[in-house]
Each structure stands twice: as structure tokens, then as C-alpha cells.
Amino acid sequence: MLLLISHLKNLKAGLWDYNIDLDILECDATWHDLLGIGPGMMRSIADFRPFIFPDDVDRATAIDPESVNAMIELDEQYHVDFRVVRSDGQVRWWRSVASLIVDSHHHRRAIGCVTDTTDLHRGDLDPAPAAPPPPERVVPDIASRLSGREIECLRWVSIGKTAWETSRIVEISQRTVEFHLSNAARKLEAKNKVHAAVIAVRAGII
Structure with a gap:
């Protein structure tokens, strides 16, 4: 995977x-x-x-x-x-x-x-997984609400990864990923993690 x-x-x-x-x-x-x-x-x-x-x-x-x-x-x-x-x-x-x-x-x-x-x-794959690079322009107010780990987890949600898949990529537990995603959704006043990822993409955070 x-x-x-x-x-x-x-x-x-x-x-x-x-x-x-x-x-x-x-x-x-x-x-x-x-x-x-x-x-x-x-x-x-x-x-x-x-x-x-x-x-x-x-x-x-x-x-x-x-x-x-x-x-x-x-x-x-x-x-x-x-x-x-x-x-x-x-x-x-x-x-x-x-x-x-x-x-x-x-x-x-x-x-x-x-x-x-x-x-x-x-099958054109890189040797090791890495999150997509941060964008050049970021909306400061929204970016300041999120931790680095929350942003990292949202990046993987934005490309369709589950909490379990994200946990394997970033080497933390699935429960911790879900915790970060829940916090991000709350901070961004999103209805769920995908909605939060959309807000983050729109703001230029991911």
C-alpha cells in the first residue's frame, strides 16, 4: 500500500x-x-x-x-x-x-x-511516501488555526486516503490520525474531514 x-x-x-x-x-x-x-x-x-x-x-x-x-x-x-x-x-x-x-x-x-x-x-512510483508539498500562498488566519500534523493529515484526505492509510504513511496510529482530523474539522467549522480538506485546499494550506 x-x-x-x-x-x-x-x-x-x-x-x-x-x-x-x-x-x-x-x-x-x-x-x-x-x-x-x-x-x-x-x-x-x-x-x-x-x-x-x-x-x-x-x-x-x-x-x-x-x-x-x-x-x-x-x-x-x-x-x-x-x-x-x-x-x-x-x-x-x-x-x-x-x-x-x-x-x-x-x-x-x-x-x-x-x-x-x-x-x-x-506503476510510475517514487521510492518512499511523502505528503504533497505545501502551497506557495497560504491564508494566514486559517493556517494559524491548524497544527502541522493536522495539515499533514488533511493533505492525505484531499487525495482520498483513509485514516488507516494515512496512519501507515505518517507512522502514527489510526486513532491519532482521526483525532487530528476531528480537531481540524472543528477548527475549520467543517461538517467532516473531507469538507475540512476542501476548506484547507481553498485557503491554499494544502
């Missing part, structure tokens, strides 16, 4: 926010860059489907209302691996992780991160 995630030190996370009830998709500049298209081109799932590898369209975009409601009720996170076809014709693997919430307008939303994991599928 550790060898399979060793290359993740160089990954960038692209943010997305999908309003399930209104079918409105908002993605940041990094998300668009990973797909090789200009910012603001994605406004709905229908806009995204042509960029998904044909065999993976259903897996990447299927929405079952009952499953969505159950995941919101149980505070479960969503994750999926699928292929995209960039604007230059390259086929790339993406991992998408998300938090499912109900917003202040009572709309169901999925808020998450995507990373390009093509090297994982090709």
Missing part, C-alpha cells in the same frame, strides 16, 4: 462543488487545468460527461437519490476513480473525493477534490 501512494507528493488538488438538486457544477482553476480546458467551462454534469472516458461515464456521474440521502445522514464520504479525456486527447486517471452536505438553502451538495492519479495506474 505504501508503495502505491509514494508518488503523491507532487499531486495538485482541483476543487469542485456540485449542487445536486439544481445540477450546478462549479470547479476551480486547478480542476480546469487538470482537464486542460479554460476556467469556467463546466457548469453542469452534462458539460463534464464528454470529457469522461466512455466506459467510466456511469461510474463517475451516476446519482442515486436514496444513496445520496443515506450518505448525508450517515456522514459518509464519497470517492471514485475514473478516467478523463483531456482536451489534448490524453487519457488520464482521476480520483475524486467528496463530502455530501445539505446547505443553508436545503440543497444537497457534493463538495470535493480531484487529483490526477495516472502514475499510480502506470
Whole structure:
């Protein structure tokens, strides 16, 4: 397992926010860059489907209302691996992780991160695991709320790692990882650990 995630030190996370009830998709500049298209081109799932590898369209975009409601009720996170076809014709693997919430307008939303994991599928791996490097620009107020270990754990959440996988990578117990993630979510006023990771990515912390 550790060898399979060793290359993740160089990954960038692209943010997305999908309003399930209104079918409105908002993605940041990094998300668009990973797909090789200009910012603001994605406004709905229908806009995204042509960029998904044909065999993976259903897996990447299927929405079952009952499953969505159950995941919101149980505070479960969503994750999926699928292929995209960039604007230059390259086929790339993406991992998408998300938090499912109900917003202040009572709309169901999925808020998450995507990373390009093509090297994982090709076996192009680095010799030892390391967390992704910190960003160049950080929002000081939010950054000052979190400890270094909390930020480190959030980095791994942003690329789809479980608490157990993170514990193996950073060599602390799973319970300690969960403790750090719980503290980070509380400090960032997030609904859960994925939501906290999204806030941290948006703020430039990870």
C-alpha cells in the first residue's frame, strides 16, 4: 500500500462543488487545468460527461437519490476513480473525493477534490511516501488555526486516503490520525474531514 501512494507528493488538488438538486457544477482553476480546458467551462454534469472516458461515464456521474440521502445522514464520504479525456486527447486517471452536505438553502451538495492519479495506474512510483508539498500562498488566519500534523493529515484526505492509510504513511496510529482530523474539522467549522480538506485546499494550506 505504501508503495502505491509514494508518488503523491507532487499531486495538485482541483476543487469542485456540485449542487445536486439544481445540477450546478462549479470547479476551480486547478480542476480546469487538470482537464486542460479554460476556467469556467463546466457548469453542469452534462458539460463534464464528454470529457469522461466512455466506459467510466456511469461510474463517475451516476446519482442515486436514496444513496445520496443515506450518505448525508450517515456522514459518509464519497470517492471514485475514473478516467478523463483531456482536451489534448490524453487519457488520464482521476480520483475524486467528496463530502455530501445539505446547505443553508436545503440543497444537497457534493463538495470535493480531484487529483490526477495516472502514475499510480502506470506503476510510475517514487521510492518512499511523502505528503504533497505545501502551497506557495497560504491564508494566514486559517493556517494559524491548524497544527502541522493536522495539515499533514488533511493533505492525505484531499487525495482520498483513509485514516488507516494515512496512519501507515505518517507512522502514527489510526486513532491519532482521526483525532487530528476531528480537531481540524472543528477548527475549520467543517461538517467532516473531507469538507475540512476542501476548506484547507481553498485557503491554499494544502
